[in-house]
Amino acid sequence: MAWRVVISLKKGITDPRGKSLKDKIGKFLNIKVEDISVNDVFTIDSKLTKTEVELIAKEPFCDPIIQEYKINPELPEDFKYFLEVGFLPGVTDNVGKTAKQSIETLLGKKLPQEDNVYTSQLYCFKGNISKEDVQRIANELLYNQLIQQYHIYSTKDKPSIFIPKVSIKQKPQVVTFNLYELSDEELIKLSKDRLLALNLEELKAIQSFYRKKDFQTKRKQLGLTDEITDVELEAIAQTWSEHCKHKIFNATILYEDENGNKEIIKSLFKTYIKASTEKIRKKRKDDFLVSVFVDNAGVITFNKDWNVVFKVETHNSPSALDPYGGALTGIVGVNRDVLGTGIGAKLIFNTDVFCFANPFYQEKLPPRILHPQRIYDGVVTGVEHGGNKSGIPTINGSIVFDNRYLGKPLVYCGTGGIMPKVINGKKSHEKFINDGDLIVMVGGRIGKDGIHGATFSSEELHEGSPATAVQIGDPITQKKMADFLYKARDLGLYTAITDNGAGGLSSSVGEMSQLSGGCEIELDKAPLKYTGLNPWEILVSESQERMTLAVPTKNIRKFLKLSEKYDVESTVIGKFTKSGYFHVLYNEKTVALLPLDFLHNGLPEMKLTAKFTKSKEPRLILPKIKNYGQMLKDLLSSLNVCSKESVVRRYDHEVQGMSVIKPFVGLKNDGPSDAAVIKPLPESNEGLVISHGICPKFSDYDTYNMAALALDEAIRNAACTGADIGRMACLDNFCWCDPIKSDKNPDGEYKLALLVRANKALYDYTISYGVPCISGKDSMKNDYIMGNLKISIPPTLLFSLIGVIDDVTKTTTMDFKNDGDVIFIAGITKDEIAGSEYCNLLNLKGGKLPEVDAKLNKNIYSKIAKCIRNGLINAAHDCSDGGLAVAISEMAFSGGKGCIIDLSSLPYIGSGREDLMLFSESAGRILFTTSYSNAHKIKQLFKGLPVAQIGKVGYSEYVEIYNGKNIVIKERIDELKYFWQKILKEL
């Protein structure tokens, strides 16, 4: 029988979990609950004696100071309703797993694999509430149908023990399909039914390949028929998925611009992203770029002995279904990318950028869409656990709000790593595999979780989106694995490594096989979470915390011994060969045989057309604003400008002890810094600057400008800390709405044109700034289609930037420092107001879009950064969202000092409207301060550039903005700070 152990707080001990839940219920559901007590339930499904269970409950499960335990108890008294939420079978239960391990330690014996501990939460409610209320609390706050189950009890009821044990009746089997007999319709149906996300052309390519005689004879030799096995079909679908092959970025595109000029683009990726990097690489003579676009992440030079690695991933679709699991998996997933770059880098920082709908969204929600507030909360918690528990600081990020992210939130997770240039005499950024080296799977076990993640994320979110695509990561299993891998790496025990992410073993082994020229996988050797998985499921499962390594046979004993010592499971699941085949066996029978060449290069090239039409925006008519001060406060408290401190504080941004410039700076540590600075090596002051730029709000006008502005913002943010443009590199992460024309997507050609234009800008501006892309990722199907409702995200491009600096002590922050300091602005302010926060606030479309003058900006940024390094500049701040007025206010309240500004000395071209001077979002502008004594020097240094003194710091509690004689704005800094902080404070 199973034991049910309930842990509750002793009388008189406050229950923070209960209290914050109570507040949430009040705030978001308007349900008044008198009191909530949260109990932890452990269901031990194992034959143990009462005495053993007593011991377990008393020691590891219960904290004797504040908690008490009950074994197989009734429901507690004096509560009205009870809600118990537990997992569905097969969903990762980290606490349950840890509980089982601690039982084994306590009793000094191993429990059978099928015995498990399952955890659930028992929420006990007091007060005048109905069963329906509890139902709502479950559905809208506590329970997610994709991963959880729940029971509601009232006082009299007996609690039912639920044991979400996976039991699969059917025996593992391999199904085959005779492709020749299938009509086009049947082929498409096959793809849909099995969630293969293959199009007809691709299916036909497979069909005809299976007609090849030599291939058929080879198959016969190994006991296969001419029919394709489900293992082969799934392997091809995974390898050919948009997610893994980036078909759209590699497609041949016929592009027509707004004037009808046509051109043919052979692969956006090669033509713009790769080409620009190559061009920049040729120009520079140094070894700054070490490894780009060939591995899981980009690698650049940090100093003569060390390289740094950077990668940013998106995890949008899973986060839409299960925000917590999706985001958690996103962050630990990108960690593995860096861990799997070269022969493995040590993880030193995370970044995160989210795009959400308004968390205070009021209207009715479409089916299968979670409330934005719940997405927000789940994603933030997921990244918090993923980063904090892994001991990796989250040092940079932002949140962008737009209600078109309702259908699919965007979750960008980034990770940086560091590794010695040379390890054991070999270049650390290179992998080697020889014929006969062993395929070793390291880390977690395989279950049904995450099956079809690769193919499913290559589709829009629809009725049939599979629950199995949801996974929950386990940071600690991965931390143990990382600790082990660093050790094994330095001992030279393996020669190649990559992560198991999308596509699982199929992807990781499939890619690695190219290094040796083939592989032989024995699926029955792979450790499973539970029995009954079909071979194809084992191959494509995306169960977390797994890496695939190539280990020479001579090292295997040492490798496995070390692995055991670190409590990490490692299993030999086959060997690499030079057969030329992706060869998969199950119980010694061949279940898949695919020529590597066909698997990786057999994919028919996609041909697409793109057509751009400049949308005719209505002429912008701006209202007369009476009170600019009020407008400034409204802007400061708008979602895209306001403080995100309540989120950022939940991330450990200082673990590893490298922190130099933190996310929040200034007198009270609450001012928004432009970029993060860290010092990765204790013995050296050399550092890294991490920043980003993202501005989808401009995509509605022109994605060319949008892309240019995003890159410009990333570079500007880094320059504000003193970073040198000559040692910056960036990552491009495109998140687009479906750019392929179809009946359900009539404007596909236009959306593709937007993608083309963004890429053209990427090419033009990375080159003119000399800042190359070193890695990137795209996610192309960020749409929601349910019945005839369709929500598409605005085209969104994130540039993440990494810069190398010689001396972290020669950087600065954005907060005003000293009374009397002189305030300068660099860059020209124009009436570029389209897409600005100002217009969004007034709900106005149209106007002129900001444009980027890279030549001028590069010159200005370089000079400012140099002045910072030379100690001439006391504070520098990027001027973007909300314009000049917002940036000035941020500098003032962050430094706890007021200022006086005169707009009449602003480098400005335009109509002369004060609101445009204050709120325009022209690119290329940086506000900075210098001491009175250095002001003259600055003027000399910037002679001939649009750089002007516009005011001075301090001697007051006010931000005072004049236009010549007349006062335009006069507001107390503490008041401005209040408005900037209030909106998301409680969330």
Added chain:
Amino acid sequence: MANCLVLTGFGINCENETLTALKLAGAKHAEIVHISEIISGEKRLKNYQFIVFPGGFLDGDDLGSAKVQVNRFRHSLIDRIKRKLSDELMEFVEKDKLVLGICNGFQFMVKLGIIPMINNNGFQQTATLTFNDSNRFEDRWVYLKVNQNSPCIFTNGISQLYLPVRHGEGKFVTSTKVLSEINKLNLYCLQYADEDGEPTMDYPLNPNGSMFSIAGISDKTGRLFGLMPHPEAFVFKTNHPNWTRQEIGEPDGLKIFKNAINYLK
């Protein structure tokens, strides 16, 4: 010369910067040791004079912070000598040696019963660290008042500290009886304070709602010390949030490690 051990493994994640702090403080022999090396018996605690239990998320804090590590120390046997880890540790603390627990390491020390250890009858848990009143993990810098009457050798000669806290379970809770003992014996070395150094219960100055604003405690000898804030996170001037605004003196975190190393000289 003092031999220092920094424990790692199974979720500990501040071992490297803790080692750096020890070296900067003048430790000649300091090494990071994996818990599995202790369990296997390759490394023996008795060969060290100073053990640091660094911060982290031991076993994910899945059963409550550091609970699984406590369970591990109480019940796993050292392979080669078939002896309980906790006995090995008890033998260590009885000698004139030092133990420092930071954040997760502090939670471990308190829950195993290494501190406050008011009655000298072995490891017995008499206090705990639980969920912050805010019910949130938070990373923020706090002012700390040092109890001038405390026997703690780590805080010797220090009156105030400014350090980051990074935890979700830092609220110090114990019985009124134990608390009064802690008071009487001055075992509360550190209290969350306001900018003027006055102990406070106000959030966020007191980030978790700890009883009596307690941020760190020691045993009666002052050799065994644990705290929630992270001294190893402030050993370089540039770690200070305001280093771009003001002159920074000797980093506060370093002072704590120097006290320890000097004591062992």
